[in-house]
Amino acid sequence: MAGKTIAEKILSAHSGKDARAGQIVVADIDYVMVNDVTGPIAFREYDKLGRDTMFKDRMVLIPDHYVPAKDVDSAAQAKEMREFAQKHQLPNYFEIGKSGVCHQLMVEEGFAAPGRLIVGADSHTCTYGAVNALSTGIGSTEAAAAFATGKLWFKVPETIRVNLKGKFGKYVGGKDLILRIITDIGVDGANYKALEFHGDIQNVSVPDRLAVSNMAIECGGKAGIWPCDDLTCEYIKDTVRGEYTPVDADEDAVYCQTLEYDLSEIEPFVSYPHLPSNGRPVKDADVTIEQAYLGSCTNGRIEDMRIGAEILKGRHVAPGVRMIVVPASQRVMRQMADEGLIDIFLDAGAFVSGPTCGACLGGYMGILAPGERAVASTNRNFIGRMGAKDSYVYLAGPAVVAASAVAGRIVTPDQLPEVQ
């Protein structure tokens, strides 16, 4: 019998079956997460089911899309979540002020850890593959099923192996790599499949891995999984909840495809509207912008903020450009304050807010008017994603977003004049 991929091993361990690509298995989940948009449907479905059982310790409720409430409807929706949490006395409900963007919280609060099987009613749940979890996006109804049964059905995915070698250059990171991969294989290149990363992974920081895994869904991926190494253990050691069991692939695991990337050859990359697969090197871009957005579950971590601040220090946001900075969590925001990054952004003329999904999904706090163009460290550039149906989103990493805010057009930091 051939060996197994990480996804096959985690699904085997959680289903008690010899899980192989292509099978459908019912598996125990470690955590199920919902947010303020997907939660209400799940709560209603759970109530309709009329069950007494509820796996409360495995449920995580994180309002983030439309909180702080942007209008009466979103306030009512957030209230529905708050009341459901109170009614059932759920231990893992995160109110604003102690919270942030759900995927950042899932890592910061130690739910995401090696070997775990985690589902979330948000497509970017695949983020936790960066810390060796098999995590994937699901719908609301099945989240309710998981509340009631602690289980869910999974099609065991085939896996694409991605071999990495070398090191990223200055101001190049995980975002550039994943935009490159999505551009190479297309927005459905990994549909129904998992991506698994190997090779010189010690050269890729956990925050960079998080950005990569976060966008696995943008090539259709069920998951983007990294092995657990010293960097992983170090990253989660102060926050992880409970014990965990790292899982690596067998040497003779079967892969449906293998991709090779030399990280030293990855350039700053930007994906043009209206698909994440419309990528090209930033040096070939000729695009003026009205807005630069630094934030989101993809690139709203402290490391992204440090990169943005390093570039903005002593510089100013270009006339005619709005720069919006949205840390992914309360904890990231506090670190920004402690390190003086907020001052740097404010001095540069950027707008800084508290954590929210905000404008990334066209919610609020930075919606685009007709005809406007934004460079964003977010994950989707679909038609109308950040506002008007004829607005345009260009996806890039934090360095390019910050540099572009200064230049008023999409550039790399190298293209900026030296700070006087």
Next chain:
Amino acid sequence: MEQIKGRVWVFGDNVDTDQIIPAERLVAANLDHLNDYIFEKVRPGFGQQVQKGDILIAGRNFGCGSSREHAPLSLREAGFSCIIAESFARIFYRNSFNTGLLLVECKVDAKEGDTATVDVDKGTVECGGREYTFPEYPPFITELIRSGGLMNLIKEGKFR
């Protein structure tokens, strides 16, 4: 399962969930009239044109993007009896069968206004005078279709 026959609407490749229903409509207050908003940014007024029993035929990767269950729910509420596409994005695929919206994975050449007939038991689609075949569903998906969705399956005691 009985044959499904309906008028055809045609869409292309990579129809994402933001197109199907934009994020700004995703509030609980809209849950009983999601069909008012389907495709509103790319095909204004579409929700009002669809009639009960109509069939949507698309290309590759239909339903890519977010996990919003509002996407299949809004299509079902608009009246679609089934969505036929060359391929579906995986979360949309799960959400549809879990909530009782029938999907058929099949490449079909169609033009708008055609009539299509789907026979799930035989695995065939007839459209524009041609017949297409699609593979049998996995047994678990067949059970989901038969029961009308995941919650029904749980109530029947078949998912525990």
